[in-house]
Amino acid sequence: MTQASRSKRVSGSARADLVISLLLVAAAVALPFLVDSRYVLGQVVLALFYATIASQWNLLFGFSGIFSLVQMAIFAFGGYVTAMICFYFGWNVWAALLPGALAAVVFSLIIGLACLRLTGVYVALLTLAIAQTMYLLIVTDTECFTMVGSICRQFTGGAVGFARFGDLGTRALLKGQWLVGNYAIVAALFAVTMTFTYVIVKSPIGLAFRALKDNPGYAVARGVNRFQAQLLVFGISAFFTGLAGGFYAAHFQAIGPGILSLSQLLFIIAIAVVGGVGTFWGPLVGTVVLVAADELMREMGEFRTLGLGLIIALSVILMPKGLVGRLGDLVHWLRHRNGTAPKTKFQENPAAAGK
Template identity: 30%
Template sequence: MSMVKRNATPLIFLLIALVVPLVTDNQYYLYILTLAFIWSIAIYGMNLISGYTGQLTLAHAGFFAIGAYSLGLLTVDVNVPYWLAFLLACVITTVAGLLIGLIALRTKTHYFAIYTLCVGYIIYLIIYQWDELTGGVRGLIGIEPPGAIGPITFESAESNYYLVLAFLVLTIVFMKFITESLVGRTFVAIRNSEELAQTIGINTMKQKLLSFVISTFFAGMAGALYASFVRFIGPEISYTMTMFDMLTYLIVGGIGTMYGPLVGTFLIVTLTQSLQFMEEYRMLIFGPVLVLLVIFYPRGIVGGIQMWKAKRQYKKQQKMAKQASNSSTYGGGD
């Protein structure tokens, strides 16, 4: 019963997500929601290494772009079947993450953040300058949509919506499993104190590398889904501003929380799209709102809710303990 109660809110949101295409035929709404789901997958990967393991990475936009361009090049230039190209895109991104992580994770704290920021910018420059391979500033056009799975095709907005939603659910289930496992507790131990983790026998380099590689896998997977959904990609998806957008999604939602990536991404993506009619003036509204969120919810929206619940539970326990103490005192007097 307690497990059902604990998972009631996510199940309600999943039910709402499942029925959205059934109650609206607005293609634009489905487009925005699908984009929010795709970015959420990438932010979940970023949250694992930055939120749970405590290693702030600023290269995830680059890994997102590697996944997107890998799928685009494999399907457009090499004519690889979609699902094989999708798998290879995830593998290519993961291998790139492994090679970069072996070097990057030898640095610590802000040096790691600076190093990964440089790596992300180098990836952007390669995509922008290597015109013969990536198309340079022109980008890639005509990327294949997801291939059919038996009789199921993914040519409509509704089918793409459900496909990306399925990948998002699998991502959340995997993240919940790994963060609640011994491996996840090891990640948290490294975040809390890497020196202490080493003294109790944890191979911190190995565990940080594992977390980093898993996070890049999800960034690559999100990038591949993005490429096949939008069907056009350019170097801007790997630019530094995109990286800081992703970091904003994570901080606003709640870094180091299970549902922070989803809440932050959904909130900011939908809010920015709702203010598109204001063009450049939309930042006059979005900026102050973001500042207020950071001031009053420094642990993000989900983190703030968790703190509020913890304080409420603590006060309730204190009240019950006080009542029990008073009861025993009066009972002893009798």
């Protein structure tokens, strides 16, 4: 592929991403006017949280090759710090969100320093152990830290967690329409997260991340510092994941250790796998598919989990690249069939094939 055809393909991809983004913005603006059900709108807000977390896990694994299983722990850490600042110091939630996100970054960098010297499955095992240790430390916290009225509260909230420490202010401002306000805030958070992720992926830093994933030896030989680059992507991912955790706690006005359950982590990974690991729009597509499927099977009882497992299994077997990857292959096939695919240098100049 020549430089001109490569540039044409990149610009075409950027235009497609821009069109998709504009359509999504239009759909996001129209959604509150089209949906009357508070339950449905609440599920959309929850899905946006899932998509945000999955997009940052995809940045770690899909684009950088770091198979971390600590993503929900970072999400919970950001939410817990935000809730604890509000609960113990009486801060406004909006003032506590940034410290919560920065605390999640510090937490992730400590984890990174501990595990990024490792590779592959060892990173996964160590990060999973850290997440499970965090869960156990919270649920086994029974020591009285402070008295709230006549109730003794643990430092981490223990198995109960924290509740009613503040909200995003939409209840007082919008009254009965507060959920629409929260939806707008969470949708804006998702949009900012995806925009920043897109800039990172398309930048020279993102190229270094992908090089370390595809061919670490070659990337290091070309001057990429593997440890520094992977620590950087760990911190970037943690900032938006921790920020989403703070917004999650503020939206529900509660946060507890249940968010650290293994099922939550596996659901996030399944979202990325079904949508397409290493594709920009994969986490969003995977969220739409799995959340919709989960809702449709809600009345199926124990078969609900079986149905989700079947969808994930079929996706892995039939679409290893995920839905977005399969769609990309289909578009590429149609272009070749119609003769619009970019030509190689031998197709452009047959005489070159004999040289």
